[in-house]
Each structure stands twice: as C-alpha cells, then as structure tokens.
Amino acid sequence: MTADGAASGGRGRVTITEIARHAGVSVPTVSRVVNGRSDVAPGTRARVEDLLRRHGYRRRAASPGRRAALIDLVFNDLDSPWAVEIIRGVEEVGHAAGVGTVVSAIHGRSGDAREWMRNLRARASDGVVLVTSALDPVLHEELRILGVPLVVVDPAGSPSLDVPTVGAANWAGGLAATQHLLALGHRRIGLIAGPPRLLCSRARLDGYRAALEGAGVTVDERLIVPGDFRAESGCAGCETLLDLADPPTALFAASDQMALGAIEALRRRGRRVPQDMSVVGFDDLPEVRWSSPPLTTVRQPLADMGKLAARTVLRLTRDEQPDAPRVELGTELVIRSSTAPPPTG
Amino acid sequence: MTADGAASGGRGRVTITEIARHAGVSVPTVSRVVNGRSDVAPGTRARVEDLLRRHGYRRRAASPGRRAALIDLVFNDLDSPWAVEIIRGVEEVGHAAGVGTVVSAIHGRSGDAREWMRNLRARASDGVVLVTSALDPVLHEELRILGVPLVVVDPAGSPSLDVPTVGAANWAGGLAATQHLLALGHRRIGLIAGPPRLLCSRARLDGYRAALEGAGVTVDERLIVPGDFRAESGCAGCETLLDLADPPTALFAASDQMALGAIEALRRRGRRVPQDMSVVGFDDLPEVRWSSPPLTTVRQPLADMGKLAARTVLRLTRDEQPDAPRVELGTELVIRSSTAPPPTG
CATH class of the missing domain: 3.40.50.2300 (Response regulator)
Known part of the structure; x- marks a missing residue:
C-alpha cells in the first residue's frame, strides 16, 4: 500500500489530502501514518490519527491487484489447546484462496495490541479474524477507521457486537x-x-x-x-x-x-x-x-468455526455481505468411555 | 516487491534483464514470474523459471524499507499437537521484531507446496521456518533460487542439510x-x-x-x-x-x-x-x-526451538550468519506421577 493506494477515503467521506490540509502536514506524511510507518514524529502522528478518527477516514478497498493477500488471525494467547484447531481452519480456507494467514498473540496487553495494529497497517492485511472473548473497543474502532474487515471467532459468546461473529451452540x-x-x-x-x-x-x-x-x-x-x-x-x-x-x-x-x-x-x-x-x-x-x-x-467444531470466519472475512474483502451477522455452529455429543450407568446400590 | 525491487540478482550472478533477453520476453514479464503473479502464460513461465534456475538467480536482498516484514512458518500438517508450541515461539520472536508470522500447512502434497511457494513469492516474505522431517529437494532448490533465508525446525533429526537446523537432544x-x-x-x-x-x-x-x-x-x-x-x-x-x-x-x-x-x-x-x-x-x-x-x-523445548529458528532466520535476512549450522537444544526429564518403583514380589 503506497500513498496513492491510500489516497482517498472510501464511502466518499474524506480524502488524505483534506486530512493533510487540516493537520498542516504533507500528503506523504498522512500516508505514512495511515500505513503505520515509523518515520513520523510522535506529535504529528497523534494529530493526524486524531483527525483520521474524527473524520471517520476509511482506507479505500485495495484493488485486487494491490491486495496483500494476507489475513491476520489474532489470539489473546497461543497457549490455548484449541488455538491450533482454529488456525487449521483459517489456514485451510486462506490457502485455497491464495491468502496467507498471519498468526499473532496480543496477550490482552494494550502495548502488544497497538504494536500488532501498527504491523497490520504496514503489511496492509486484507482482513482480520479475531479470536477472543473480549474485544478491545479501541482496537475495534481503529480497525473500523482503517476499513479492514473484521470477523470475531467467539467460542465464549460475547454480547452482541456490530461485527460478524462465529460461535458455537x-x-x-x-x-x-x-x-x-x-x-x-x-x-x-x-x-x-x-x-x-x-x-x-x-x-x-x-x-x-x-x-x-x-x-x-x-x-x-x-x-x-x-x-x-x-x-x-x-x-x-x-x-x-x-x-x-x-x-x-x-x-x-x-x-x-x-x-x-x-x-x-x-x-x-x-x-x-x-x-x-x-x-x-x-x-x-x-x-x-x-x-x-x-x-x-x-x-x-473449532476448525469449522475458523473456516467460516475466514470465508466470511474473504467475502467482506470483496464487499459482499455475510449470510448473517451472528452464526452459531452446532455442537455434537461424542460418546466415548468416560460415561456409564450409575453404580448400583 | 515490484520489478525494480527484484531487478538484479544478488551475488552479481545474473540480472532480470539478462534473463529477459535469454527468454525473449520483457523485463516486466520476468518480474511477474519472479513475484509469483498469475498473469503469465504457462509456457512463458516455464521457460523463464527454467532460466532463473539454470542461472542460479537470487532475488536481491530487499532494503530494510522494502521488507515485507513477514516470515513464513510452514508445517506439513497442523494437526500435530506440538505445532502450537512452535507457532508460539516463532510468533513471540517475530512480534518483538515487528515481523508477522504467516502459518501454512502443505500436507506433504507437491501441489500445496507449489501453491505455497507461489504465495510466498507474491508476498515477498523475508524468510522461511520449515517444520518438517523431510525437506522436499525441489522446494529447497526454489527457495535457494529465490534467495529466501531458510531455517529448519527438525524435531525428527534429519540427515545433514545445507541449511541451518534446530533440533533437540x-x-x-x-x-x-x-x-x-x-x-x-x-x-x-x-x-x-x-x-x-x-x-x-x-x-x-x-x-x-x-x-x-x-x-x-x-x-x-x-x-x-x-x-x-x-x-x-x-x-x-x-x-x-x-x-x-x-x-x-x-x-x-x-x-x-x-x-x-x-x-x-x-x-x-x-x-x-x-x-x-x-x-x-x-x-x-x-x-x-x-x-x-x-x-x-x-x-x-518446542517453543524455544521455534524461537531460536525465528531468531536465526531474522539474522539471515540481515546477512548475518547463524552461530552454528546445526543446533540441538537440551531435553529435560520432568518427573510427575506415572513412574514409581516396581511392584514388589
């Protein structure tokens, strides 16, 4: 993603040129902030980010040729035993679509989350699958500003979010x-x-x-x-x-x-x-x-939940809508050897 | 990675211009092949790839500003219970370096491996950590041609490879x-x-x-x-x-x-x-x-093996050498409750 790729807001709201004029900086400077580059003075970055936020700036959807062909898959922690199941599902769908799966852990720490957000901007990922029970509102808002499609895999069943979620019954x-x-x-x-x-x-x-x-x-x-x-x-x-x-x-x-x-x-x-x-x-x-x-x-069905989340985020990158804002996949009893009738007497 | 980024072979061996002349195609066409783009006729692609291989073409090391800031972590399968441990280690080191970890599974199938290789080129990853006991020689050769640093995490202890490996004792x-x-x-x-x-x-x-x-x-x-x-x-x-x-x-x-x-x-x-x-x-x-x-x-120490592999691949991207071509990390006995003296009698 270069300056021209990020040069206009989607939905006709605001352009980088207008943001630059408001901030009193050059267009390339705004572009560097949008793209997460580090060569911007902290004060300037804060001013520009504030303006981007206030104007509801959305990165223009990349044209197919410009896609990074990456989706970010973000966990709170990678020590959960079911993380690998979800990775497997997301990777399978991504692989079939020629899209790489970037796996990150943010450890519920805001520093890590901001660092991840910077990296996400720099690599211009096409979309994000977030696996967490608690969605940081700041993170959520930043993704909205960037215009990056977001789907939440939510085994924990969070209260209603205004992003598509995939859960279980x-x-x-x-x-x-x-x-x-x-x-x-x-x-x-x-x-x-x-x-x-x-x-x-x-x-x-x-x-x-x-x-x-x-x-x-x-x-x-x-x-x-x-x-x-x-x-x-x-x-x-x-x-x-x-x-x-x-x-x-x-x-x-x-x-x-x-x-x-x-x-x-x-x-x-x-x-x-x-x-x-x-x-x-x-x-x-x-x-x-x-x-x-x-x-x-x-x-x-953790792998299936990952697959559905990946398919949904890929649809969103093509400006298609998901089937439903919230989907719960069915659960299923698997009978093995740890259950039997009660002891008699 | 654009045409100019890929326009000269490292180590002064051959340039894209020379490859283009030999193949009788334009420089942008060679660049498209090098970068894994799909808009090249199959016959042309095969001819160019053959020339790249014969001339030992190496992609020029990207300048820091052009780095994709990605490393690819490749498994045969993601159903191994220890995959997540290695992912955790690689992600931790990558995250600290501002580098994303792209996780892939190639299922030991050559089709998947070639597909992955195409995606790897397109996203211009900085390096590859391969977790597998059997390194496909064709894959290996292609990575060498592309000049992408490679480290193998090798819990299985393969015969000597000419790439750095991280194993266990x-x-x-x-x-x-x-x-x-x-x-x-x-x-x-x-x-x-x-x-x-x-x-x-x-x-x-x-x-x-x-x-x-x-x-x-x-x-x-x-x-x-x-x-x-x-x-x-x-x-x-x-x-x-x-x-x-x-x-x-x-x-x-x-x-x-x-x-x-x-x-x-x-x-x-x-x-x-x-x-x-x-x-x-x-x-x-x-x-x-x-x-x-x-x-x-x-x-x-699977997470530590992942960490060391990630650190090594990051060093290679900076043209530094690893400490040793083959490292085995120590194993350690952990005593819990499944062992006791033999039954008496």
Whole structure:
C-alpha cells in the first residue's frame, strides 16, 4: 500500500489530502501514518490519527491487484489447546484462496495490541479474524477507521457486537451432555461451570438446568461448583463435589480441561471412571480421544468455526455481505468411555 | 516487491534483464514470474523459471524499507499437537521484531507446496521456518533460487542439510528417561520406539540402550516394540509387551502420544499406573500435565526451538550468519506421577 493506494477515503467521506490540509502536514506524511510507518514524529502522528478518527477516514478497498493477500488471525494467547484447531481452519480456507494467514498473540496487553495494529497497517492485511472473548473497543474502532474487515471467532459468546461473529451452540451442548447422563440413569449430576463473566458459561449452565428440569429432576444448587475452564479448577471442583455428604454419580465439566482435572481428582481418591463416576466434558480437544479413559464430550467444531470466519472475512474483502451477522455452529455429543450407568446400590 | 525491487540478482550472478533477453520476453514479464503473479502464460513461465534456475538467480536482498516484514512458518500438517508450541515461539520472536508470522500447512502434497511457494513469492516474505522431517529437494532448490533465508525446525533429526537446523537432544533424552526407570529399581524396561526412518527414533532408542548397558542390564530385544509416535501404536505396543510371558515392569514410550495410548491399554486391562507399571513419555506436550496420571516425560523445548529458528532466520535476512549450522537444544526429564518403583514380589 503506497500513498496513492491510500489516497482517498472510501464511502466518499474524506480524502488524505483534506486530512493533510487540516493537520498542516504533507500528503506523504498522512500516508505514512495511515500505513503505520515509523518515520513520523510522535506529535504529528497523534494529530493526524486524531483527525483520521474524527473524520471517520476509511482506507479505500485495495484493488485486487494491490491486495496483500494476507489475513491476520489474532489470539489473546497461543497457549490455548484449541488455538491450533482454529488456525487449521483459517489456514485451510486462506490457502485455497491464495491468502496467507498471519498468526499473532496480543496477550490482552494494550502495548502488544497497538504494536500488532501498527504491523497490520504496514503489511496492509486484507482482513482480520479475531479470536477472543473480549474485544478491545479501541482496537475495534481503529480497525473500523482503517476499513479492514473484521470477523470475531467467539467460542465464549460475547454480547452482541456490530461485527460478524462465529460461535458455537453452547446451550444446546449443555443440554445434550446432561441429557446423555440422564438417559444413562443418573439423577444426581454435578456441574463444574465456566467463568460466570463469559456468556458461554451461562449458556452451558442453562442447558444443564433445562435438561434436568425437562426430566423432572430438581436442580440441587450444591451440585453446581465454579471453575475457570482450566484443569486445576476441574480438579478442585470435583473434590468439592466428592466431599458432599451425598456426592453426585456423574458430572458435566463445562470444558475438556476441567474434565481432565476431575478425572485426575477421582484417580487420586481411588475412584474409577466411569464405574464409580461418569464424566462428560465440553470441546472435544484432540487429546481427549486418548485420555484415560477416552472422554465423552460435546464437540465444538473449532476448525469449522475458523473456516467460516475466514470465508466470511474473504467475502467482506470483496464487499459482499455475510449470510448473517451472528452464526452459531452446532455442537455434537461424542460418546466415548468416560460415561456409564450409575453404580448400583 | 515490484520489478525494480527484484531487478538484479544478488551475488552479481545474473540480472532480470539478462534473463529477459535469454527468454525473449520483457523485463516486466520476468518480474511477474519472479513475484509469483498469475498473469503469465504457462509456457512463458516455464521457460523463464527454467532460466532463473539454470542461472542460479537470487532475488536481491530487499532494503530494510522494502521488507515485507513477514516470515513464513510452514508445517506439513497442523494437526500435530506440538505445532502450537512452535507457532508460539516463532510468533513471540517475530512480534518483538515487528515481523508477522504467516502459518501454512502443505500436507506433504507437491501441489500445496507449489501453491505455497507461489504465495510466498507474491508476498515477498523475508524468510522461511520449515517444520518438517523431510525437506522436499525441489522446494529447497526454489527457495535457494529465490534467495529466501531458510531455517529448519527438525524435531525428527534429519540427515545433514545445507541449511541451518534446530533440533533437540534426542539421544540424551532417551538416556535420561531410561536412567530414571533404572534408578527406581526397574530392570525389565520396555521400549515403544518411533518410526525407524526418522533419525530421532534411532537416537532415542540408542539412548535407551546406552542407559541399560551403562547399568549392566542386558538389552532384551523382545522388550523393544515398534510404534509410529501416535497413540494407537502406543496402545498396541503396550498390549504386545503385556502379552509377553515375562512382561516389563516399566516402559519408555518414545512420544507422549504413545505413552497416553499405553496408559489406556493398561487401564483396559485393569492395570494401574504407576503401581503395576511405570510409563515415561517423550515431548512434554501441555496436555500430559493432566493425563491420568500426570505423565513423567522428557521435555522437548518446542517453543524455544521455534524461537531460536525465528531468531536465526531474522539474522539471515540481515546477512548475518547463524552461530552454528546445526543446533540441538537440551531435553529435560520432568518427573510427575506415572513412574514409581516396581511392584514388589
């Protein structure tokens, strides 16, 4: 992207020439700011960025010949076990379209996010797929100003955003997991819940409640314990449930990692899965096919979510509209060896 | 990268102008071929590519201002559980240097590899980190022709390549795993080996033999069973060992996934880990901290290997030399709950 490529605002709102006149700087200087170059004095940059923002400047859509043929895929952290699943989906669609996938982690730190934004401008990426439960409003606004299409992959189910999002059917997943345990004959079913600030946690919990109520089983609030999706919290939550006077015979952990933590807590107490306690997870990470025992879980189609997000962002780069502003892909119960009827007696 | 950016061969060998004259085409046409553009007739492209190859054409190192600020990180497949670890390491170094990490999978298919190569040229990436045990010679040659710096992350330990590689100390890891079991008092120690075509499998096996011989324990060849690094083969290998008239009391699986498969085989037969059988893995994937039981294993520093590869490729883009053509990072035994003294009696 050079000065001429960035020289006019889309939607006829404002041109770089006008911004330059307002800021009292040259057109190439404004262009350097727009394109994230470092050779601009900080004061000048701030003044120009402010004007760009106030005038709602949008970078003109690049002509096909000028496309960078890159999409940016941004995570908060790359230590999540499902990151690679989403990367796989985005990369597959990008590869087929001749578009490279630039993977970044911003660690929820504003410094890293601003650094990433600078790099994004410099490489003139065609679009962004953001994988995070909390969209930084400043980041969001900057992308809007730059006119870079944005799609959010949102396994956590954020409140409505004004950008297209791809999520998963969390409520239906919680329902299916609990119905499976009910069908096996369990009536005392524990839940290790996810972080309450995430809507996906609430949706899975509500699915659990709906299944119990649908089967005429009264929800026992003591059987619902908090977790944070990590294995440690699943281990601790399971111990809390085992310490009850009347512990459950089955539990639904709202993430696979918590399910693995729960299985370890049971092993430490000499309890067998599923003979003494059934365990259902949520995610279907590749590793749970070979947990001991292999985990019954609710499959989140993470690679498919990545694919759909990539396809949507590519459509937006062609000025096409997505099918719907918010899409939830279906979840699916996968039955393996960690669930069985309750122990008799 | 435009025509002028690619207009002369590095190392003074040949220019695009000369190639154009030889091919009987215009300079812009040669430039389009060099830059991977699609608007060139196939016959012309083939003729120009052939000339570029025969003349050992090297793209001139981009001046700092013209850098794409991208490195390509290429996997055979993105379904490997350790891919995300390497991505994390490369991204961290790239991010700090203001360089984006473009992640690709070529699936060992030549079509995908050629497609990737075309995209790499078009985006004029500054360098390539290749994560694969088998380097396609054609790919390698094309990168050489393009003059794009290449570093191979090579957990498998390939035969000597004429590019910098970053590996892990496989032999020392096999030695440490086996010495740990010997120190616990085991004398009959099984090995589930990796694919024999990979040097890393041989190195781990040799480390195992060296430890046994160092302790005066005769190697019993019946205790060495084949595997392919995947969980299924670990499960089958463990069953083979359990079916022996005199089964081992401990086993070393040459990958974490095979160790998880072995633990599942033991669970199915009602054998407890570590009370009835000790199991050591190799890799230290994040997931084995919460296997049941948490796995004693040999840590491969995959993120560090990614970091070193990224640092090396960035040095090469500045025409600096790597410290050494081949580096092996140390492996480390991590003791968790899957190993214990042999059962008494």
